[in-house]
Amino acid sequence: xxxxxxxxxxxxxxxxLETIGVDSIEDLFSEIPEDIRFKGExxxxxxxxxxxxxxxxxxxxxxxxTSETHASFLGxxxxxxxxxxxxxxxxxxxxxxxxxxxxxxxxxxxELQAIFxxxxxxxxxxxxxxxxxxxxxxxxxxxxxxTMAAGVSRKKKLLVSKGVNIQSRQIIRTYGxxxxxxxxxxxxxxxxTDLEKLDAASDEDTAAVMVQYPNFFGSIEDLEAIEKIAxxxxxxxxxxxxxLALGILTPPGEFGADxxxxxxxxxxxxxxxxxxxxxxxxxxxxLMRKMPGRLVGQTTDDDGNRGFVLTLQxxxxxxxxxxxxxxxxxxxxxxxxxxxxAMSALGKYGLxxxxxxxxxxxxxxxxxxxxxxxxxxxxxxxxxFVVKFNDxxxxxxxxxxxxxxxxxxxxxxxxxxxxFKNHMLVAVTELRTKDEIDTFVERLGExxx
Amino acid sequence: MLKGSSPLIFERSTAxxxxxxxxxxxxxxxxxxxxxxxxxxxxxxxxxxxxxELDLMRHYTELSNRNHGVDTGFYPLGSCTMKYNPKINERVxxxxxxxxxxxxxxxxxxxxxxxxxxxxxxxxxxxxxxxxISLQPAAGAQGEWTALLMIKAxxxxxxxxxxxxxxxxxxxHGTNPASAVxxxxxxxxxxxxxxxxxxxxxxxxxxxxxxxAIMLTNPNTLGIFEEEIIEIRDIVHGAGGKLYYDxxxxxxxxxxxxxxxxGFDAVHLNLHKTxxxxxxxxxxxxGPIGVKSDLAPFLPSPLIVKDGDNYKVEHDVPQSVGRVKxxxxxxxxxxxxxxxxxxxxxxxxxxxxxxxxxxxNYMMRRLEGTYHVPYPQHCKHEFVLSASAQKKxxxxxxxxxxxxxxxxxHPPTVYFPTNVEECMMIEPTETEAKETLDGFIDTLIxxxxxIDENLDVVLEAPHTTVIGRxxxxxxxxxxxxxxxxxxxxxEK
Numbered sequence: 001x002x003x004x005x006x007x008x009x010x011x012x013x014x015x016x017l018e019t020i021g022v023d024s025i026e027d028l029f030s031e032i033p034e035d036i037r038f039k040g041e042x043x044x045x046x047x048x049x050x051x052x053x054x055x056x057x058x059x060x061x062x063x064x065x066t067s068e069t070h071a072s073f074l075g076x077x078x079x080x081x082x083x084x085x086x087x088x089x090x091x092x093x094x095x096x097x098x099x100x101x102x103x104x105x106x107x108x109x110x111e112l113q114a115i116f117x118x119x120x121x122x123x124x125x126x127x128x129x130x131x132x133x134x135x136x137x138x139x140x141x142x143x144x145x146x147t148m149a150a151g152v153s154r155k156k157k158l159l160v161s162k163g164v165n166i167q168s169r170q171i172i173r174t175y176g177x178x179x180x181x182x183x184x185x186x187x188x189x190x191x192x193t194d195l196e197k198l199d200a201a202s203d204e205d206t207a208a209v210m211v212q213y214p215n216f217f218g219s220i221e222d223l224e225a226i227e228k229i230a231x232x233x234x235x236x237x238x239x240x241x242x243x244l245a246l247g248i249l250t251p252p253g254e255f256g257a258d259x260x261x262x263x264x265x266x267x268x269x270x271x272x273x274x275x276x277x278x279x280x281x282x283x284x285x286x287l288m289r290k291m292p293g294r295l296v297g298q299t300t301d302d303d304g305n306r307g308f309v310l311t312l313q314x315x316x317x318x319x320x321x322x323x324x325x326x327x328x329x330x331x332x333x334x335x336x337x338x339x340x341x342a343m344s345a346l347g348k349y350g351l352x353x354x355x356x357x358x359x360x361x362x363x364x365x366x367x368x369x370x371x372x373x374x375x376x377x378x379x380x381x382x383x384x385f386v387v388k389f390n391d392x393x394x395x396x397x398x399x400x401x402x403x404x405x406x407x408x409x410x411x412x413x414x415x416x417x418x419x420f421k422n423h424m425l426v427a428v429t430e431l432r433t434k435d436e437i438d439t440f441v442e443r444l445g446e447x448x449x
Numbered sequence: 450m451l452k453g454s455s456p457l458i459f460e461r462s463t464a465x466x467x468x469x470x471x472x473x474x475x476x477x478x479x480x481x482x483x484x485x486x487x488x489x490x491x492x493x494x495x496x497x498x499x500x501x502e503l504d505l506m507r508h509y510t511e512l513s514n515r516n517h518g519v520d521t522g523f524y525p526l527g528s529c530t531m532k533y534n535p536k537i538n539e540r541v542x543x544x545x546x547x548x549x550x551x552x553x554x555x556x557x558x559x560x561x562x563x564x565x566x567x568x569x570x571x572x573x574x575x576x577x578x579x580x581x582i583s584l585q586p587a588a589g590a591q592g593e594w595t596a597l598l599m600i601k602a603x604x605x606x607x608x609x610x611x612x613x614x615x616x617x618x619x620x621x622h623g624t625n626p627a628s629a630v631x632x633x634x635x636x637x638x639x640x641x642x643x644x645x646x647x648x649x650x651x652x653x654x655x656x657x658x659x660x661x662a663i664m665l666t667n668p669n670t671l672g673i674f675e676e677e678i679i680e681i682r683d684i685v686h687g688a689g690g691k692l693y694y695d696x697x698x699x700x701x702x703x704x705x706x707x708x709x710x711x712g713f714d715a716v717h718l719n720l721h722k723t724x725x726x727x728x729x730x731x732x733x734x735x736g737p738i739g740v741k742s743d744l745a746p747f748l749p750s751p752l753i754v755k756d757g758d759n760y761k762v763e764h765d766v767p768q769s770v771g772r773v774k775x776x777x778x779x780x781x782x783x784x785x786x787x788x789x790x791x792x793x794x795x796x797x798x799x800x801x802x803x804x805x806x807x808x809x810n811y812m813m814r815r816l817e818g819t820y821h822v823p824y825p826q827h828c829k830h831e832f833v834l835s836a837s838a839q840k841k842x843x844x845x846x847x848x849x850x851x852x853x854x855x856x857x858x859h860p861p862t863v864y865f866p867t868n869v870e871e872c873m874m875i876e877p878t879e880t881e882a883k884e885t886l887d888g889f890i891d892t893l894i895x896x897x898x899x900i901d902e903n904l905d906v907v908l909e910a911p912h913t914t915v916i917g918r919x920x921x922x923x924x925x926x927x928x929x930x931x932x933x934x935x936x937x938x939x940e941k
Contacts, residue, residue, distance in 0.1 A: 002800050003793065005533055007882040008807070016811040020827075025803045028810055028827045029705055031676045035664065036710045042703075044572050047794025050537055057788065061546025063561035065554060068545040076553055077775065084469055088543070090509040098518030098534050100526060100728040103862075105856055106914040109455070110516030111730040114509075117458050120931040124495040130930050133731070134588035137774045147631075164917045167775045174749075174771035178598055220485055272542070272784075273562040274552030274776025275587070276733030286927065294731065299924035301917035306454040311924040317590070317627035318865070322636040325545055327627035330588040330721070334729030337509075339900060344458050344505055345468040348497045353482050357474050359484070364476040380485050399555050411553055434475040 002048075022149045041132030065403050067271065070437040072408040075384050075427025076216070077138070077165050077263070078271045079245070082354065084345040085407040087268040100293070101330070105309045111333065115296040118336045121343050125246045125261040127253025128282035133294040133335040135279030135328065138263025142210065142240040143175040144292050144326055145259040145281065149208035149236040150181050151325070152290050154404060157182045157205045159235075161193040163215030165360060165394040166416045168240060172210065181207070188419075191217040191379040191386060199229050204334065208259075213241045213252060217377070217425065218362070218384030223255035236326035242266060243280065245382045247355035259283045260395035268342025269335050278335035289315060357430040365428045365437045372445040386413065389422045389448050398424075398447050407440055450841050452915050455515060458508050459932050468502035509847050516730075517859050523885050527862035527874025528622065528670055530700045530722035535792065538725060538785035545909045547784055552776035556761045563760035566753045566777055569737075571788045576790075576798070577696075577716050578709025579739030585749045586703045589697060591773060592717030592736030593628035593664070598770040599740065599747035600691045600715060601632065602663045606747075606768065609689065612661040616690075618647055620671055620696060625664045634661055635851045641868060645671040645824040651749045652684055660690035667694065667711065668701050668829035670866045670874070672728035672809065682712030691715065691744075694918040699723045700878070701806055701830035704799035709740075715740045715872040720779075724786035735782035749773045804879035805830040808886060812877055815890045823869055829878035833869050834861075846871040851918065852899070857891045 008016075013025070022028060048056065053251055054392035065411075069349035072080040091097060095110065102108030102115075112380045115133045117151065135141035145159045160169055162185050169185065182205075184199045193211055202209065211221050223239065230237035236258040244266040252260045265277035283291055289312060297311030317324040346354060362383045369376050375388040389395060389411070395412040402409040410427065413420035454923050481490050485543070514650040517524070524531035544546065550562050570582040586592035597615065604612040612636045615629035626636040637655050642648040646669070656663075663685045668674045675681065685692055694708040694716035700723045708716045720726050720735040738876075740748065751762045752770040762777075793801065806829050813832040814820060820834040836846040844852075850860035850873070877886055911917065 004798050005535065005793075005880050006797075006800055007880070008804050013807065016807055020807075020810045020814050021826075025807050028806050028829075029674075031674050031827070032702075032706050033676070033679055035679065036706055036712070038578070038704055038707050038710060042795040042798060043575050044798075045791060047797050048791055051794070053788065053791055054537065054540065057541050057565075058544060058546070060561045060564055061544045063564070064546045064550040065558035066546055066549035067551065072551065074551050074553060078551055078553065080549075080551075082469075082471055086468065086506060089506065090513075092539065093510070093513040094520035094534070095513040095516040095518045097539075097727050097729050098520045098524075098531075099516055099730045099874075100524075100529055100531060101731040102861055103526070104517075104850070104854065105919050106851070106911050106916055107517035107605075107859065108515075109916055110514065112729075113455060113457065113515070114512055116930075116932070120457075120459065121495075121497065123931045125498065129890075136591065136733070137775050140587065140591075165771060170750075171774065174598070174773055175631075177771075178594075178631065180633060181797075192600055220489055224488060234755040244649040246491070246594040247495065248491050249485075250489050265735055270548040271551045272548050273550045273559070274778075275774070276735075276779040276781050277775075278733075288930070295734035295928075295930055297924040299920045301919050305916055307916045307919045309919050309924050311920050311921065311928060311930075314925075316623075318623040321623045322626035322630045324623070324627040327590045327594055327624050327631045328588075329590045329624050330732035332729075332733045333731035335733055337730065340458075341505070341509060344498050344500060344508075345502070345610045346497065347462075347467045347469070347499045348494050349499070350467050350469040350471065351497055352494060354471055355467075356478065356481075359481060359576060360474055360476055360479040363479040363484070375608040380489075396555060400557060403555075403558055408551065408554060408558070423712050430471055430474075433472070438477075440764040 018100040025413060065408060068409060070406050070408045071441060073410045073426050073428065074408045076411040076425055077219065078274060079266055079427060080429055080431055081266050083225060083270065084342050086345055087338045087341045088240055090341045093335055095112060096337060097334050105307060106401060111308060114297050115333065116308050116336050116341060118340045121340055122280045122282055125243045126282045127251030128260050129285045130288045131280060132291055132329040133296055133327060134333065135281050136332065137275060137277045137279045138167065139171045139260060141170045141261035141279030141281045142168050145261050146172050146208055146210055147175050147179055147239045148290060148292065149238055152287065153207045153235055155205050155207035155235065157184060157207055158200060159184050159201050159206055159209045161185055161186045161211045162188050163193050163217060163221060164210060164212045165216045173299060191377050191419050192221050193218040195225055202229050202233055202252055205216060206233050208238045210234040210238045213239050214245050214382040217379060217386050218381045219379035220382065227256040244355050247351040258287060261281055264339035267339040276332055276335055278332040278339055290325055292328050292330050354430050361432055362428040368441040372441055384425055384427045387424050387426055391422055393422060393448055395422065395424055401447060405443055455511055457932050461500055461504060461508055462498040464499055466499045466501045468500055468505045522857045522887055523881065524859040525861050525875045525877050526859060527876040528697055530878055532725060532878035533880035534725050534727035535789060537792065538788045541788045542781050542784050550635040560760055563753055565757055565784060565787055567760050569783050571789050573718065573737055573739060576703060577739045578707030579716055580742040581748060582737055582739045582744040583738045583748045584783055584899050585774050586738055587774045587779055588734035589717055589719040589736040590624040590628055592738045593624055594632050594692055595631040595749055595773045596717060596738045597629060597634060597662065598839065599744050602747045604661060605743050611659055614659045615661055616655055616663040620669055620719040620867055621664060621666060622695060627697060633704065643698060645673045646675050646677060647681055649677055649680060652681065654687045656684055656690065660688050662691040662693045664695055666694040666698050668692040668698050670830040671824055671833050672831035673824055674829055678711050697722060698830060701802055703802040705802055715744055720782050720786040725789045726782050726785060733779050733782055792888065801879050808877040808879060808881060812875060812886055812890060816893060819894050831874060834873045835869055835872060836871040839897060839900055840871050842900050843904050845871055848907050848910065849896055850908045852896045853892065854911035855913045858889055
């Protein structure tokens with residue numbers, strides 16, 4: 001044996017080569033043309049024993065500033081939330097994490113049922129009748145919703161609010177332009193979508209109106225008014241939504257949404273440097289057969305027992321190839337499972353309480369900023385809001401200083417939007433204490449001098 | 450393990466129970482009604498389950514018992530590389546310094562994560578023989594699509610705007626043609642010849658001024674190395690097209706032949722396959738792409754680069770095809786894959802491909818007297834069998850697959866590739882011991898005997914699983930995609 005993961009012994013190899021009828025393993029590669037063969041040894045780091053490698057990687061990990069040691073006020077799409085301890089115990093069960101896509105339902109009922117439950121949870125939160133098994137992440141799910149809307153409506157223009165997360169907008173552009181779609185970004189009025197400009201931009205060729213709820217700046221968009229604009233020219237109404245906020249906000253389904261996407265990172269998934277997280281994708285019944293991604297459906301076996309299978313696969317690439325509704329193949333099953341565990345642990349009332357605590361703490365923090373003389377932008381905050389700093393203040397440097405004081409500061413909006421130079425997007429989750437908020441605001445008051 | 454169905458978590462719910470512990474709210478409660486209009490206030494709570502922590506754990510433990518993973522038993526699912534998922538990977542991914550790092554912090558605060566990303570890029574460059582790597586794509590299919598966008602952008606930047614066709618072999622993974630279409634390109638299929646390889650004459654017919662790229666998996670989905678790769682390269686490059694390498698089958702050739710040396714211009718890797726991701730029940734995956742230097746200006750933005758002794762996030766990529774995924778990709782997955790590569794080292798990775806190929810050839814030779822082997826040359830990491838003879842005797846591939854379940858095996862990939870009748874595609878991987886392979890082989894031979902001796906036991910399989918064969922037609926005809934509370938209310 002040459003390695004702990006490679007069980008073949010010299011005796012095994014000898015017997016196997018005899019059965020095959022060759023002298024050496026090298027003979028099995030004889031058809032590879034000599035010209036292109038790789039000779040010698042790969043120039044990569046030599047193998048390391050388990051203990052030494054853990055030590056080395058632990059040392060590298062300690063170079064990061066993290067929410068383990070620092071109080072984080074950074075969100076902008078990735079949040080520091082309560083992760084119930086049970087989550088990691090469930091997703092560490094290797095019957096789940098060492099399995100693949102449940103192609104053989106009889107020995108994959110656990111995964112299939114877990115996904116069916118995830119679909120139900122997402123459907124409940126969004127108020128949409130159908131949800132799929134998950135997508136790569138919230139932004140790519142949103143972008144696929146945009147291209148799907150264009151396909152369904154046979155129109156070419158996507159109206160995307162500038163209240164949508166900047167990275168989501170970038171991804172929508174990449175996906176949309178690849179398919180020849182026109183992406184029109186709609187300006188803001190304060191921290192929400194400018195409805196007059198949206199209305200003016202909407203025309204016969206509008207495939208979808210795409211907004212975020214609550215939006216990138218933490219504000220709650222007027223979905224009732226936007227729905228009318230989205231549907232007046234028979235386009236689709238597509239919303240990206242933080243599912244935690246939907247514990248207390250009216251779900252997009254009740255505002256006439258056609259597609260709702262988002263990310264369940266807020267439920268039990270660590271930030272882990274931006275991924276993997278877990279996109280969700282929910283839609284109306286009418287759009288069910290146009291959706292991307294895997295869907296799990298309920299059925300019965302030959303004895304009449306309830307069971308679950310992958311279904312409506314005629315939409316998918318492994319069956320339809322170039323005629324598929326999307327090229328997506330994998331999903332984020334393990335993270336969907338983790339989020340399901342977190343949602344189930346919270347339950348009907350805990351999820352509401354968690355959302356309410358975010359709201360209360362964010363508003364408390366907002367009030368503290370105001371009382372310290374900061375200009376806090378108007379907006380119907382859920383758990384994020386925008387604070388303006390003096391013109392001479394460099395927010396990059398502020399965040400460097402904050403790290404020395406035990407804080408991860410908010411997001412420097414000026415990095416991505418010239419209209420928001422010297423503005424910080426501050427996120428306050430249920431994990432922030434009153435003391436942390438007070439000290440954070442006080443320190444920023446000093447740094448804003 | 451109980452036979453029959455298992456209650457849904459919603460059916461285990463009892464009003465008043467919960468399994469959470471949130472920090473106590475230390476500030477005054479803010480009423481939502483003081484923030485927004487009444488129309489934005491949710492009136493009916495989402496029907497989430499109400500369950501205590503022990504019962505929650507029992508629910509999910511029961512579900513896990515109803516699931517087969519690599520740790521449960523042999524899982525020779527062709528083209529999926531279901532190898533052992535090392536436990537050290539899981540431990541590394543959970544180190545708080547990595548798991549709790551936020552992607553939008555200042556570069557100075559994320560040097561550890563950036564170092565991993567950068568060093569992973571360096572390792573993958575060497576393993577693939579490519580010049581630059583981006584770890585941003587979330588999965589193989591997204592990697593394919595991203596690289597096709599880059600190739601299209603490359604042609605466009607040369608004023609070569611009419612290259613809209615992507616050539617895909619008939620044996621290709623379904624994602625290849627689907628990715629081409631999502632990239633706004635047209636698909637042209639090239640046939641396989643009787644050796645299971647690209648038909649060179651047909652390739653010459655379909656290649657031309659409109660060729661954007663050819664997408665190849667090598668070894669291909671039949672487990673066969675495309676011996677004419679040099680000629681394919683010359684034909685496609687000669688016509689001005691690029692060669693795209695689908696890395697799904699890289700496990701067969703590490704340290705033997707590199708995509709970059711074969712003449713490929715772009716490649717994606719499936720870190721959850723070759724590099725022990727893990728598979729997670731369907732994901733998350735990770736699909737880094739590698740390219741030659743002429744395509745590098747078009748890589749997705751941002752790039753992770755080294756600047757002196759520090760690492761930084763470079764957003765200034767003027768010719769980039771744009772962003773394809775939030776942040777830097779599925780970091781948690783490449784952290785696992787990186788740990789694996791560091792655990793194996795250069796000699797370890799070479800041994801991986803040696804033994805993956807040895808295992809596959811051994812199985813093929815032991816099975817070829819019982820099942821038809823349509824392509825009898827040496828295979829690489831996987832091979833295909835046809836149950837065409839068994840079908841004539843009364844049992845189809847599907848029946849044989851279901852009978853395998855009774856013996857604790859996950860069946861091979863079935864009915865793919867579609868150019869082989871009653872196909873079974875078997876990929877053992879290098880982490881399986883000889884006695885595991887022998888056990889599986891003996892079982893397949895026994896099932897073949899059962900077809901003559903006791904056909905019904907095969908046709909009515911599986912017998913030992915928690916649930917029998919499921920009615921997929923009913924599921925598709927009348928889709929029930931979520932649990933409805935009304936359903937239990939009616940029952941009660």
